[in-house]
Amino acid sequence: MPYEASVGTHLLVNLYNVSDKLLEHLVVGLPLLDKIVDELKLTVVSQTGHQFNPLGYSYAYVLSESHFTIHTYPEFRSCYIDIFCCNPNFDSHRAVDIIKATFGSDSAKYQIVKR
Secondary structure (H helix, E strand, O other): OOOOOOOOEEEEEEEEOOOHHHHHOHHHHHHHHHHHHHHOOOOEEEEEEEEOOOOOEEEEEEEOOEEEEEEEEHHHOEEEEEEEEOOOOOOHHHHHHHHHHHHOOOEEEEEEEEO
16 A cells, blocks of 8 residues: 655745846855755755856755755756755745745746645
8 A cells, every 4th residue: 555645845946037146156156055944944964066167056955854956047047946845844935935035036936746
């Protein structure tokens, strides 16, 4: 018999109209990502990232609650964020608001998937 209870929330955020300056270099973006992690009270157990040449970056946090990743596309002024969180108190709508405010964008599409 399959187990069908939800173990977490998967939040997928497409963020648009972001200043390309925030998306070009990891050294600029990392403090923003750390701010999101802090505000959402996520627990980081490991992290890694990559600066693309000439511009753009990807970053991943392994969380005790699951994971948080970002991929940036400064040429399109957009980034794509993926958070899977197994904390039952995780508030997806609050997370979207924090992400939008942190990146200074009011243009986002997102999906919330219970998994």
